[in-house]
Amino acid sequence: MSKKVLSFALLFALAPAEQAMASAERAASVTEVTPSAELGDVAPSAPTAESADCSRGFFSRLAAAYREDAEPADPNAPAPARRGMDAPFSSPPFPSSEWQLGGVDYPIGVPNGNAQYPLEKALACTKLGHWMQDNRIEVYGWINPSANLSTSDHTNYPLSYATRPNRVEFDQFLFRIERIPDTVQTDHVDWGFHFDDLYGYDYHYTTMKGVTSDQLLNNPRPNSALNGKIYGNDPMIAYVDFYIPWVAKGMVITAGRYLSLPDIEAQFSPNNYLLTHSILYTVDAYTNMGVITTTKLNDQWTLQLGLHGGDDSAIWDSTSRLTAQACVRWVSKSNDDMLYPCVESYNNKKQTYNNLQEFVLTWGHRFTPDVHMLTEVYYIYVKDQALATDPSQSHAPNGVPGYPVGEAPNFPLGRNPAFGIVNYFNVQVSPKAFVSIRNEFYNDEDGQRTGYATRYSSHTVGMTYWVSPDLEIRPEIRYEYAYDFPAYDGGIKNHQTTALLDAILHY
Template identity: 25%
Template sequence: MPPLKNRRTRRGPTVRHWQFRFGHGLLVLFLGAVTAHAQEFVPPEIVTTNPPPQPTSSGLQPESLPGELAEDISQAPVVPSLGPTPVSDVRFLMDTLGLKNLFGESGIRTFGWVEGGYSASSSGSGLLSVEPRTNRFGNEFLLNQIGLVIQKPLKQDRFDIGFNVRYFAGADAAIGQPRGGINDPPGNSHFSHDFRDLYISAHLPIFTEGGMDVKVGRMNSIIGYNGFLAPYRPFYSSDYQFFYSQDGAFTGFLTNQHINSRLDIWNGMTFGANTFFTKRSDNSICYIGQVNYWLTDEQRTRLTGSVYCGPNAIFAAPGMAGNYDTTVELRIQQNWSDRFVQIVQSNMGWDTNTPVGTGSWYGLYTIGIYHLDPQLDAQFRAEWFDDVKGTRTGIDTDYAEVTLGLNWHPNKFLEIRPEIRGDFAGQPAFGGGGDPPTHRSQLTGGISALIKF
């Protein structure tokens, strides 16, 4: 996601052709599979005779990026849990409208959502400086997202082919429009559209009993806890790490080797930060990797370590990009009980040869989610982020934010997410109307409605 245009320092103000055709070709391939009632191809010589048992629970919260990534895998029905219904399990399109009869036994499914919300800000109206994101307009209602997904998750007990088409439109698509995308650059900051995912995938029963999953195309990142799309994040607003220290989505390939039921290892190559079948820059061939490890079979504690490096792998503030980014992320998810989940995540990064030398940034946050009852969650986030030399936000200072929120989900179709948030900075960093920032602190209150179908 592109950062802001103006740059400030601690000392005060000083301040498509082939790509689209390739992406369109993939979409035609996918939709052709839908209309032809794609049938599963299972070469008998590589079917595993003793498939690993499927878990009864993923141990992940559905309103998270790890929960979104888990949708790529076809799993047995899970034990019902507290919290909102995963958007892929609402099944209004599949069951109520009867699309499951169209798809038959192919394994294809479809679902979607709509999110809109309002944010009030002490900094004034209009485009807000630095944060919050993506609800970035003060005192204004936004149609944030209209999303539609057609996907075929991968079976894990045999060779299998899948795909994922995840399309969305709205104000968030404008801020997340990829390089080379279908509306690049967006002409309207309040509305655009984008394929967040457009890839083919395969499960290969090789190397280990769990096999390997492979994805090729445009896909969501594996870095970060908070997802960009509305059903995959706990709050209406997002954290600093999400917007200034992570890669969003990219074009490239990923492999996920399932070492065993507790250990997964990701490796892949990307064309740089947020691209649609093109490179971010001439040299932006980047490496991305991640290790996920559950300490026990009960899936109480999950450790995650990630690295992403290469030219233009992470967005810089305008005019502040260097020639090589390195980002390291460490995360622990602790399921203290069926009711309480805590996440602690740290990002640190470096960008060499920027106009101000080597830029660096460091972030740390904790998120707590407490399921008060089957229809109501209480949520908390506290964060610190330091943009040394201002190469990420455009302002050379450190930030802190505290957010308190609720998630009321009276049924499987609806989530209402109110929140109150305080942001603080070492230098003037906050303001409204797109004007230069004049405030060192900012209070925002937001509420969104997420309808899933």
């Protein structure tokens, strides 16, 4: 762990020196160019980028790629073709340029917008790199450390993911390899796949029962903010895609383990407007395993139908239950409004591991291309928590009004409900930065989701600043309050204030 942190610090420390060396090398490489008329009108060849100079070694090309990415982008570069309405936002600085749609890498008709990150550039001179480029296979990822200062001493929960207070944390090392199907064209079937492996503290939240879950569930840590090994690994995304252009305006069939569909937020740091997550997001579904279809009916309407094995349970685990999933997304013709109602999961079975019944509605509104907001509301419940079949499940909440911490009675049989609403107001302040304001109310009626039967509110302000296309910095400040029970710092405080900072280095 210390070696990873040291390497990260060295990379930042050497970045200015690398840029200075790059400037010196560019200055030294300037030569006189004879006008083409004097050379029989033979056009001079374009200079080769240092990252594409195959006479250099791999690490030299990698360093050159970071230097080149720090240079201004070409403002006249042509936009890739797309089939549908224009993108409503700019990305960067926003996490995405598209209206929300879960279950697919990009909405149908939207081209692959991934940048070619330094690792891919450095690999381009190798046989493996050539083969990957020829087959449209991409490999990249990021490193994400954070630091926080908190008024709590033992735990920041239900704040996530920075649950351990007053420390530097290694949140995510993410490795991704994928092939994105071309859904802009309509003349042939295409295919793709997506595999993500996550290492870091954030595995505490992403783990699926039956997929490397022993490191979380079978490692009790009574004196830590969360049970489980401090740092763990989760192969959290693994699916294949099939694109069929002749069904309506195009259909994508996705099979495997994929992210839960409806949330504004996502498990991956670069996909979020803020460093921390809402309480609403912290305690709902994370990943599903099953099959889902995404069908573009026209530019305004997209339909999603699927079956999965229950929230956060692998289909081969005893806690899995066959579960229905259905969502529809509507975008106005003006591109200024979006509605995304979604039945994330419904099977009407009793609680096992995280057998949620979840119903979600998201509304997005664009005031201008630089200003938009997103609002999500949901109702979720589990059935008969006190009869849960999984031994890792508690049958009693940590805190209920009128009882000391740890002495509350069992959850009542029947529905144990919770509902919440969260709003994001997002303002682009420059081509490299945006500010996001998040306000939230959450009611955990029986304490089944957070462990405390109380109402919450949270209020967060943060900024994302792109130092370069490969490096994001995100400062944030957050205040939250529990109205009916002291749910913070392990059940001893009603409120919590946290200041945080993280960095996302793409590779």
